[in-house]
Each structure stands twice: as C-alpha cells, then as structure tokens.
Amino acid sequence: MQLPPVLEEPPPPTKPGNRLRIALVVAVVAAVLALVALTVVVLRGDDETQTPPGTTPAAPTTLSTPAATTAAPSTSAAPSGTASPSTTVAPPAEVDTAMVVWPVKASAVRYTDPVAAARGFATDYVGFSAPVVGGFMQGDSRSGEVEVRPRATGPVTTVLVRRLEDGTWWVLGAAAATIRLGAAHTFEGHVTVTIREDGVPAPLGTGYVTGAGDRMGPFDGEVPFARAPVQRYGAILLAEHSAENGQLWQVSVVRVRLTG
Numbered sequence: 148m149q150l151p152p153v154l155e156e157p158p159p160p161t162k163p164g165n166r167l168r169i170a171l172v173v174a175v176v177a178a179v180l181a182l183v184a185l186t187v188v189v190l191r192g193d194d195e196t197q198t199p200p201g202t203t204p205a206a207p208t209t210l211s212t213p214a215a216t217t218a219a220p221s222t223s224a225a226p227s228g229t230a231s232p233s234t235t236v237a238p239p240a241e242v243d244t245a246m247v248v249w250p251v252k253a254s255a256v257r258y259t260d261p262v263a264a265a266r267g268f269a270t271d272y273v274g275f276s277a278p279v280v281g282g283f284m285q286g287d288s289r290s291g292e293v294e295v296r297p298r299a300t301g302p303v304t305t306v307l308v309r310r311l312e313d314g315t316w317w318v319l320g321a322a323a324a325t326i327r328l329g330a331a332h333t334f335e336g337h338v339t340v341t342i343r344e345d346g347v348p349a350p351l352g353t354g355y356v357t358g359a360g361d362r363m364g365p366f367d368g369e370v371p372f373a374r375a376p377v378q379r380y381g382a383i384l385l386a387e388h389s390a391e392n393g394q395l396w397q398v399s400v401v402r403v404r405l406t407g
Contacts (some may be wrong), residue, residue, distance in 0.1 A: 305321060306321045332360075
C-alpha cells in the first residue's frame with residue numbers, strides 16, 4: 148500500500164515494501180506493516196518557533212498531544228540515555244510538547260537554563276561524546292539558539308531551544324549548515340538517517356542517503372522500518388560522522404508526527 152506525498156512536490160518512483168523515502172524537500176513514509184500504513188509529517192510551531200533551514204511545512208493538520216505522565220523530581224534521564232548534569236525540576240504546569248524533541252515529556256528531566264538543555268540534547272539524545280557547547284543566542288523573548296561542536300574546530304550544529312509555559316527550556320530541533328531535509332554537502336555525500344519515536348530507545352528505522360561531496364546536492368534514499376511506531380511523535384536525525392574516527396560530526400534534527 149502506498150500513500151500519496153503529504154507535500155505538494157511528488158517524490159521519485161518508489162519501490163514496494165515498508166520504506167521511508169526522503170527526496171529533495173519531500174518526506175514521505177510508505178510502510179506496510181501488518182496492513183498498517185504510515186506517514187511522516189514534518190511539524191512546525193507558531194510564528195515565533197524557529198525550524199531548521201530547508202524544511203518544508205506540512206499541509207495543515209490537527210495536532211493533538213498524547214496525555215503526559217508527570218514523574219516525581221529526579222535526576223534520571225529519558226529512556227534514550229543518561230542525562231548530563233543539569234537542574235532537574237518537577238513540571239509545575241501542563242505544557243504542549245507536540246513541537247518538542249527533548250526532553251521527553253513523561254520524564255522528570257527539565258532545564259532552567261537553555262545552554263543546559265542544549266547540552267543534554269547533544270549528549271543524551273543525538274550522541275555527541277564530548278561536545279563544545281556555546282552560549283545562548285536569544286531570538287525572541289522565549290526562544291533562541293545554542294551552537295554545539297564535536298570539538299573546538301569542528302562544524303556547528305545549531306540547537307533550537309524554547310521556554311514553554313512551565314518556565315523551563317525545551318529543544319525543538321537542530322540544524323547543520325550542510326545537511327538539510329533533502330540535500331547535503333558532506334564527506335563523500337554520506338548522511339546517516341535515523342527515525343526515532345518519543346521515549347523509545349530503539350530507533351524506528353535506520354539507514355543512509357547520499358548527497359554531494361563537493362557541493363550542496365539533493366539526496367534520494369530509502370530507510371526500512373523495523374516495526375510500526377507505538378508513539379505519535381518523533382524525529383528524523385540526519386547526521387554526518389567523522390571519516391577519521393567515526394564520531395558524530397554534525398546533525399540536523401527535524402520534528403515529525405507519525406500517523407497511520
């Protein structure tokens with residue numbers, strides 16, 4: 148079963164099977180798992196919300212946030228890893244986290260500082276081993292950016308942060324200058340793709356696509372789904388790893404809604 152693209156530009160011809168195709172700025176899931184058809188919809192926030200460059204808003208949809216589980220105060224992280232040192236508080240108010248990648252709403256991890264939120268996201272969610280984290284660059288009264296590098300001379304991954312109604316800071320996504328949803332300029336054009344669900348350690352799917360090695364060029368690839376999702380929201384991670392030692396080099400993270 149194939150689903151039509153959720154964006155206006157049609158994707159290249161697809162092959163049968165449960166696959167995720169990302170071509171140019173089109174994000175389409177064509178998956179058949181026990182007769183369950185799935186689509187990935189790229190999400191964006193209100194006018195103040197910053198999104199990674201190169202993403203294309205999905206067609207208007209009705210967003211609904213899964214019911215939250217309020218955990219007691221602790222220093223434990225979301226299921227995806229061990230939290231880096233940060234201020235942890237119990238959530239004092241209900242917040243809409245449909246646009247949020249990190250931290251997981253059902254966890255007790257909260258950040259009172261935007262730089263701490265970016266650092267926790269970099270290490271515990273995307274997997275930087277020892278990132279160099281810059282200062283907070285404010286955008287509007289509630290949001291801004293924090294630059295993260297794998298080392299002092301490495302490329303910049305810009306982490307987008309926002310303070311929600313509970314007064315704490317959350318990560319909306321990340322953007323690398325040479326990796327966009329649909330195009331990349333990386334070593335030998337290689338981009339690792341990971342599809343993740345909120346609060347689920349095991350990825351929904353992994354694979355790679357090939358952009359361009361000498362310029363910004365479009366990529367076209369397929370990522371097999373290992374299973375049907377159990378959560379409604381997740382993210383696409385598009386990453387480049389160092390050719391020298393394999394460590395994470397830079398990454399773009401785009402919030403998505405999984406529907407079926």
